[in-house]
Amino acid sequence: MTMLAYQSEVTDSRDSFGQTVRSEWTKLRTMRGWLIGLLLAAVLPAGFAFLGRSSCAASTPGPNGRTVTTACPGPAIGPNGEAVNDTFFFVHQSLTPSGSLTVRLTSLTGLYPRDGYGTTTGTAGWSSGLQPWSKVGLIIKENTAQGSAYAAIMLTGSHGVHFQYNFIHDVAGGTSSLKAPVWLRLTRSGDTITGYSSADGAHWTEVGSATLTGLGSTAQIGMFAASPEYVRQTSSRSFFGAPSQATGVFDRVSLSGGTAASWNGTEIGGGNGDAAVDTGVAGWTQSGGTFAVHGNGDIAPDVGTASPGGGGPGQSIDLILVGDFVGLIALIAIAAMFMTSEYRRGLIRVTFAASPNRGRVLVAKAIVIAAVTFVAALIGTTLALVVGLHVLHSGGVPVLPIQKLTLVRVVAGTAVVFALAAVLILALAALLRRTAVVVVLGIVVFVLGWLLTRGGLLPTGVADWILRLTPAAAYAVQQSTPAYSFVPGNFTPANGFYPLAPWAGFLVLCLWAAAALGLAIYVMNRRDA
C-alpha cells in the first residue's frame, strides 16, 4: 500500500493584488461582531426614519357635528416640478397669442408689522417700508392657478428691475438702485415673452426674454404686487416673521391683444388670511387710468425652512436620512478595528509575511472597507428613504419634491461619502494604531461635525468654515434645494444649505482621504510592523 503525501490544493503562484483583496475580504466577513455592526448600519437608519413619523392634518367641523380631517396641503408645484411659492395679487384679463402691455409704475411703497402681527387690524400697527424682494410689475401667466407657467417684468424693493420666469429663472436689468417711477413693458408673441424697461417711456431696453411652453391661446396678462415675509432675527435661532405688503401705483396703462374691456382682481393663492386683508386695504383700486395694486406673498421657488418666517409645509428630504449618522458610528468603529485589530493580535506580521508589499495591503484593505461601507450605507439610506417617505405620506405630511437626478445624488452621494470616510478612518488607524483615538476622531469629524452644523448647534459663521475645511464638507452632496441668489432666504447649514457646491465639498473629502492614505502608506513602509 502506498501513502500519498499531502499536497495543498492552492496553486503555486506569486501573490497578486486580487489575492490580497480576497484575503482582506475574508478577514472582514469572518468577524461576527463586524457583520452585526454592518447590519446595524443598514437597518438603524430606517428605524430612525420610522421614529420620525408624524401626522399633519387639518380638522374642520363637518356635518352632523363630526370632525372632518384632511391631509395638510402641500406646496404648489411649478412647471419644472419643484415646490414653489405662488401668492400675489393679480389685476388681469385674457390675452390673445399676440399682444403687449405697457405701463408707468409711478410709485412702489410697502407696509410691514414692526413689532407684532395679529394684534391690530387696519393700518394701525404697520410701519412703512419695502422688503428687499418686494415685487411689483407686469406678468403674463398661463392661468390663475398656483404654480402655472409665467414670465414677469418687475421693480423690486432694493434690487432694481428684474425679469423672471417659471420661478427658477432670473435676469437682472440695469442698476439695483433704480426706483419708481419707471416704465415697464411685457410683450407676447406666441410662446415668447419679452420684458422691457425704460426711464422715460421713449427709450426702451430689453431686460430678458423667455420661451414658455403650454401658454395656450388665452393666457392672463396684467399688473401684480407681491411682498415676501418681513423677518427680524431675535436670537441665534429665533426669528420673528410676519407678512408684509407692497403697493404699486400704475398709470398710462396701454394694452394690445386684450380680450375684455375691463380688468379683474384675483388674489392668487388667496384665502391664507394674509396681509392684504389685515391692513384693511382692498386688493386693488382703479380711478380713471390709475391703478393701485396691493399684494403680499412671493412668486419664487420654495426654499423650505430657509424661507423667511420658517417656510411652507414641505419637509426636506435630507432630514429623513438623519438615522444614517447613527449607522455611521458603527461603520467608523468597524473601519478603525479593521486596521487596529491586526496590530492587537500581531496578525499584521503574518499579513506582511504573506504579502510583503505594504502599500498594496493597505490599498486592498481600503478597497474592501470602502465597498462594504458603500453597500451597507446604500441599503441603509434607501431603506430609510422608503420607510421615511411612507410614514410621512401616511401621516399626511407633505415632502418637498426633488428632481430625480438630485435624489440619486443625495442617496448614492451619501453612500459614497460614507465609503470615503471609512477609507480616511482606515488610514488614520494605520497611522495612529490607537483604536479609541481613531474612533473618537472619526465620530467627532463625521457625526459631531454634521450635528454641529446641519443640526444647528453652532452659529452659522463657524458652521460654514467647518463645512469648507473639514472632511464634513462632503455632506454638501445632501443639499436638495439650490440656494437661489434672487430668493430671500436664510441659506445656512442649519436649513440644509452648504457653503460649497456638492462636487466641491466631495472633493474636499477626497483630498483628505487621499492625503491620509498616502501618508499611511509612506509611514508604514518606513516603520516596523
Place this chain on the structure above:
Amino acid sequence: MVVALHAEWTKWRTLPGQAWLILGIVALTIGVSYAAIALQHCPTVGGCIADPVKQSLVGIEAGQAVVAILAVLTITGEYATGMIRVTFAAMPRRLVVLTAKTSVVMALVLAVGAVSVLGCVLAGRLILPGHGFTPANAFAAYSLGNSTLLRAACGAVLYLVLIALMSIGVATAVRESAVAIGVILGLLYLFPILLLVVSNTTWHRHLEQIAPMLAGLDVISTVDLKSLPLTPWQGLGVMAAWAAGCLLLGGTLLRLRDA
C-alpha cells in the same frame, strides 16, 4: 485602598501619550469655544446670540469626546494587553480596583476640566465685552462674580467628570475600546439626532429630559431658564443618573465575569 490608588496613579502617569490626551482636552475645549465666540458681534444685522455664557462654554461638546477616550483607555488598555490579569492577581478585590481607577480618573478630569473651563471663561471675559455683550445691550456682566456664570462654569467641570464616570462604566462593561467609544458617543450624540426627526412636542420634551448630553448641558444655560425642560441642576442630575447607572452595570459585570 491607598496602595491601589498609588498603583493606578503610577500606571496612568507612566503610559506614553497621556500628555497628548490632556493637551487635547484643554486645546479642543478652549479652541472650539474661542471659535464660537470670536465670530460673534452684538448688535448685528442678524441679531445677537441669546446666551453668550453658554456659547463661550460650547467647546465642552467637543472636549467631552477626548475625556471619554481618556476614561475608556484606563480600562480597555488593560484588557487589550492582558495586563488586567496581572492587576487582578495583585489586587483580587475587583471593586477596589475599579474604585481606585475611577478615583484617579475623576481627580484628573476635575483638574483638567477646571483648567479648560477657566480657559473658556477667560476667553469669554477677554472677547465678549469688546464684541458688544455688555450690560448696555441687556447682557449680564461677564465675570466670575456673576453667580449664574459661576454656576455654569462649575457645572461644566462637573459635567466633564460625569462623562468620565459614564465612560468608565461603559468601558468596564464592553471591554473593547472601539465599541466602548461608539456606545458612549452614540449615547451622547444620538439623542440630538433623534430630536431632529421627532416632531411630536411631548416626545421631544421627554427626549430632552432624558438625553445625557442635552439634560447635562442644561447646567451651562444662563438665560430663559423657564423654557428649559429641566432646571440646570436637575439636568446635571440626569447626567449623574446615567453615570451612576453605567458604573453600576460595569461594576456588576466586572464582579461576575471572568477577566
